[in-house]
Structures are given as C-alpha cells and as structure tokens.
Amino acid sequence: MDRQRRKVLKTGGSAGLLAFLAAAGWLQPGLALAQAAAAWNKAAFDTKNVPDTMKALGGTEPTPSKDITFFQTPDIAENGAVVPVGITSTIPNTEAIAILIEKNPNTLAAVFDVPPGTDSTITTRVKMGQSSNIVAVVKADGKYYMATKEVKVTLGGCGG
Amino acid sequence: MADPMKIRANLVGDSTEVKVLMSHEMETGQRKDAQGKTIPAWFIQNVAATCNGKTVMSAQWGPAVSKNPFLSFKFKGGAKGDKVVITWTDNRGDKRTDEASIA
Amino acid sequence: MRDRASRELRRPLTGFALAVCGLASALTGVSALSQTSAVDEIAKYRAALQEGNPSELWEARGEDIWKQKRGPKQASLEACDLGLGAGVVKGAYTVLPRYFADSKRVMDLETRLVYCMVNLQGLNEADVVKTPFGNGNDKKSDIEALVAYVTSESRGIKMNVSLDKPEERDMYRLGERMFYFRGGSHDFGCVTCHGADNLRIRLQDLPNLTTLQGAQKAYTTWPAYRVSQGELRSFQWRLYDCFRQQRFPELKYGSEASIALTMFLARNANGAAYDGPAIKR
Numbered sequence: 001m002d003r004q005r006r007k008v009l010k011t012g013g014s015a016g017l018l019a020f021l022a023a024a025g026w027l028q029p030g031l032a033l034a035q036a037a038a039a040w041n042k043a044a045f046d047t048k049n050v051p052d053t054m055k056a057l058g059g060t061e062p063t064p065s066k067d068i069t070f071f072q073t074p075d076i077a078e079n080g081a082v083v084p085v086g087i088t089s090t091i092p093n094t095e096a097i098a099i100l101i102e103k104n105p106n107t108l109a110a111v112f113d114v115p116p117g118t119d120s121t122i123t124t125r126v127k128m129g130q131s132s133n134i135v136a137v138v139k140a141d142g143k144y145y146m147a148t149k150e151v152k153v154t155l156g157g158c159g160g
Numbered sequence: 161m162a163d164p165m166k167i168r169a170n171l172v173g174d175s176t177e178v179k180v181l182m183s184h185e186m187e188t189g190q191r192k193d194a195q196g197k198t199i200p201a202w203f204i205q206n207v208a209a210t211c212n213g214k215t216v217m218s219a220q221w222g223p224a225v226s227k228n229p230f231l232s233f234k235f236k237g238g239a240k241g242d243k244v245v246i247t248w249t250d251n252r253g254d255k256r257t258d259e260a261s262i263a
Numbered sequence: 264m265r266d267r268a269s270r271e272l273r274r275p276l277t278g279f280a281l282a283v284c285g286l287a288s289a290l291t292g293v294s295a296l297s298q299t300s301a302v303d304e305i306a307k308y309r310a311a312l313q314e315g316n317p318s319e320l321w322e323a324r325g326e327d328i329w330k331q332k333r334g335p336k337q338a339s340l341e342a343c344d345l346g347l348g349a350g351v352v353k354g355a356y357t358v359l360p361r362y363f364a365d366s367k368r369v370m371d372l373e374t375r376l377v378y379c380m381v382n383l384q385g386l387n388e389a390d391v392v393k394t395p396f397g398n399g400n401d402k403k404s405d406i407e408a409l410v411a412y413v414t415s416e417s418r419g420i421k422m423n424v425s426l427d428k429p430e431e432r433d434m435y436r437l438g439e440r441m442f443y444f445r446g447g448s449h450d451f452g453c454v455t456c457h458g459a460d461n462l463r464i465r466l467q468d469l470p471n472l473t474t475l476q477g478a479q480k481a482y483t484t485w486p487a488y489r490v491s492q493g494e495l496r497s498f499q500w501r502l503y504d505c506f507r508q509q510r511f512p513e514l515k516y517g518s519e520a521s522i523a524l525t526m527f528l529a530r531n532a533n534g535a536a537y538d539g540p541a542i543k544r
Binding site for chain 2: 039040041044045081083086101105108110112113114115118119123125126127128
C-alpha cells in the first residue's frame with residue numbers, strides 16, 4: 001500500500017479528507033466545485049433524536065406539512081433491513097429532503113439535496129432497527145417542514 | 161475496486177427518471193462477528209449525479225441506508241443520449257463512478 | 264399418515280394464527296376478522312421491493328464470469344452446454360434438471376456449471392464448490408453470480424422439464440419420495456410445511472407445493488435476492504436451508520439428494536413462466 005493511500009485511510013474528518021484528495025488529484029476535475037467540497041455532516045449522523053438532528057442540520061423545529069407525502073412506503077416491512085421509502089414534497093423551492101428514523105440508534109438516515117430543475121421526489125431504501133416513525137424533513141426557502149409515517153417492522157434490520 | 165452500479169436513465173415526457181442500484185455492504189458498525197468483535201462501519205457517505213456537467217442530485221448518507229442501495233430521482237431536461245454520471249464515496253475513501261446514457 | 268401430519272401441524276398453528284389475529288388487531292385497531300390486512304400490507308411491502316432488485320448486480324457479475332477465459336485451459340464457459348446446446352443460455356433454466364450424455368447423470372443448473380468449470384476450464388472441483396454460498400464483499404460466490412445470469416436469461420419462458428429419459432424419471436420418483444419422507448429429530452418432511460393450504464410460520468405464508476399453483480409460484484421465484492441474507496440465493500441454497508430448518512443432516516452441495524428434490528419441484532412447475540431472479544424478504 002503506498003504512503004499516499006495509507007495517509008488517506010488514516011484521515012478521519014471529511015473536509016480534511018476531501019481537501020487532501022483534491023490536492024492529491026484524486027477528485028475528478030470534471031466534478032462541480034460544490035460536489036468536490038461536499039462535506040459529510042458527522043455531527044448530524046451521530047444524533048439520537050429528531051430535535052438534535054435538526055440542530056445539527058442547522059435547522060429549526062420543522063412545521064408539520066400536508067405537502068410532504070410518502071409513497072411506495074409500506075405500513076409493515078417484513079424485514080427492517082430493507083424498507084422502501086418514497087417522499088414527495090410539493091412545497092415550492094424545496095432545497096433538501098432528509099429521512100429521519102426516530103427509533104434507530106442514530107436518527108438521521110440520509111439527506112438529499114434538490115438542485116433547481118430536479119424533482120423534489122426521492123425513493124430509496126433504509127434500515128429500521130424496530131417499528132418506528134419515519135420523519136421526512138424538507139428544507140424550502142430556508143424554512144423547515146416535516147411529515148411522519150409509522151412503519152412497523154416484523155424483523156429488526158440493524159443486524160445482530 | 162468496487163463492483164459497478166446498475167444505472168437506468170429514461171426520458172419520461174420532459175423529465176429524465178434515473179434509477180440506480182449500487183453494490184455496497186453498507187455496514188452499520190453495530191454488528192458483531194462470530195467472535196464477538198464489532199464489524200467496523202463501512203458505508204457510502206456521499207452520492208453525486210451530474211448530467212452535462214450540471215449536478216442533478218447530491219446526497220449525504222449514513223449507514224442506515226440499506227445494503228446494495230437503490231435510489232430513484234427525476235430531473236428536468238436531459239435528452240436521449242446524454243450521459244448521467246453518478247459517483248459515490250464511502251467512509252474508507254473508496255469511490256466508484258459509473259454512467260449511463262439517457263434512453 | 265399424511266392427515267395426522269397436517270392435523271398435528273394445524274394445532275400449534277392455531278396458536279400462531281390467533282397471535283397473528285392479535286397482531287393484526289393491534290395494527291389496524293379493527294376486529295380480529297380483518298386479519299388479512301396485515302397480510303395485505305406485507306403484500307404491498309413485497310410489491311414495493313420488486314423495483315431495483317439487487318439481483319441485477321449478481322446478473323451483471325455472472326455475465327462477466329461466463330464470458331471470461333479462466334482456469335488452466337484458459338477457456339470461457341461460452342462453450343458450456345446447459346441442456347439446449349453449447350453456449351445456449353436463453354431458456355436453459357426451464358429445461359433443467361436434465362440428463363446429460365457426457366456426464367451420464369441428471370444434473371441441475373449448479374452441478375452443470377461446476378461440471379463445465381472443471382471440464383472446460385480445468386478448474387479444481389474442490390476449489391469451485393468451496394464457497395457455493397457467498398457471504399459479504401470478501402466471500403463472493405462465482406456460482407451464485409453465474410446462477411443469477413443464467414436464470415435471468417430464462418425470464419418469461421415457460422418451465423419445460425422433460426421426463427423422457429429413464430434416468431430423469433428415476434430422479435423424479437426419488438425426489439417425490441424425499442418430499443414425503445419424514446425424519447430427523449422433529450419428524451419433519453417437506454410435506455409437513457408444504458403439504459397443505461393456509462399453512463404459516465408466524466407471518467410467513469408457506470406455499471403448498473402439492474398443488475400446481477403452489478408448485479409453480481414457488482419454483483419460478485428462485486433464485487432470489489434474499490433481503491435477510493443480503494445475498495442472491497440459489498435453489499441449492501434454498502434446499503440446504505430447508506434441511507437445516509427441518510433439523511435434517513446437512514444437505515451436501517450438488518448431491519444426488521439435492522438434484523432429486525430439484526427435479527421433483529422443477530418438473531411440477533411445468534407450464535408456468537419463469538419469473539426470476541426475484542427478491543424476497
């Protein structure tokens with residue numbers, strides 16, 4: 001293993017790592033600058049409840065909104081390791097959609113940025129450790145909104 | 161080098177619908193092996209998609225995203241033959257870039 | 264004998280069925296009569312999973328392995344005869360298991376793949392069957408990938424297993440006897456769980472493999488990406504795991520026992536369009 005690679009693997013923090021990678025020429029020159037500087041919000045992914053996650057995301061307490069809906073998200077998941085989640089936001093100027101799972105060991109599952117021109121609709125699959133509420137948080141025009149859906153899990157999916 | 165992603169990009173009206181299947185363990189760091197040792201976390205942290213040089217989607221993921229992640233999103237614009245390029249990077253510094261032409 | 268088995272199974276299942284009713288009530292807040300709504304929701308879960316089946320990742324890897332020159336003979340598997348002629352992959356799964364003149368045996372897909380890897384490519388058999396079932400990124404199974412690829416090329420084609428050869432008929436009869444054979448510490452047989460309608464283990468509906476519909480639906484949806492395994496699992500794996508759950512001795516990979524059961528179940532599915540690789544919990 002060459003020294004450069006070893007250094008990369010040792011580096012923990014995201015910003016530092018990416019700066020290093022950029023300097024080492026490992027990031028493709030074609031990537032948009034925004035992407036190259038894409039950080040990974042470690043603090044947000046370490047939070048254990050919705051209010052703390054919102055703080056770490058730099059947001060305020062979200063307002064419930066009927067303009068955020070779930071689709072392709074079943075009420076019961078046979079296996080919590082793979083729970084399909086689909087979220088649509090019809091709130092104008094939606095900038096980001098985040099998926100929070102209340103009872104998971106760490107609340108935040110994913111954050112999706114919605115650039116202009118991209119539909120504010122996301123489908124993915126998440127792990128649920130137990131039956132829990134899934135909270136969809138939407139950032140639009142700098143304000144925060146949310147919708148909740150309860151999903152029951154017959155077999156926990158965090159492993160072990 | 162990680163296994164390639166399966167990307168499908170289809171023009172539906174004036175929007176391009178993208179569906180991606182990625183090959184990744186997405187290890188949570190919660191599991192223990194047969195000897196009782198914790199299996200270290202290993203998961204995709206960043207995903208970015210571009211089309212014609214413009215970012216059409218980006219995301220930060222935690223280990224709660226399922227193993228062999230599936231992702232679907234839609235964006236306006238994009239014409240048949242244009243390339244959608246998707247890149248993921250994980251917490252070990254591994255990355256993978258794949259592309260598909262819009263059909 | 265068979266009736267007693269069904270009766271014995273139903274008694275404990277009444278307890279399970281009641282538990283399910285209780286669960287459904289808790290879930291829906293409606294009377295126990297709406298027990299089907301839990302089952303309906305699970306059907307929705309299964310439907311939602313169908314899109315973006317990780318099996319496709321195995322199919323892609325399998326296609327690469329199929330076309331790759333490997334082993335001491337540096338040959339690709341493209342000359343392998345899976346039953347429809349050398350190199351013909353499309354539809355091959357629907358005619359397996361079948362008798363092969365070159366090996367003078369009835370073989371299923373997996374034993375045939377092993378045969379080709381050993382004879383065409385010169386690979387060592389012990390090495391090839393060392394990891395038939397993958398486990399994570401570090402322990403991948405080439406056979407599972409090949410199975411995913413080959414079976415994906417049979418999607419939509421009707422099952423058409425032949426019993427023309429006496430060896431094929433013998434294998435079918437052996438498989439049938441095995442299906443009904445009860446043994447092990449729990450006196451289980453395949454028939455115990457798969458021999459009647461409406462049997463269930465907790466929330467898992469069990470297919471009745473003694474009916475045409477049950478047999479067709481079950482066989483045509485394997486191999487499958489098994490969410491709980493995080494892996495693409497083949498039919499040899501499915502039988503292996505059934506044996507484990509029945510507390511039977513370990514089913515040897517590619518054994519005559521495994522081929523006999525596969526022959527019985529595959530032939531019973533004739534007429535149904537193959538629908539795999541699927542995705543299951």
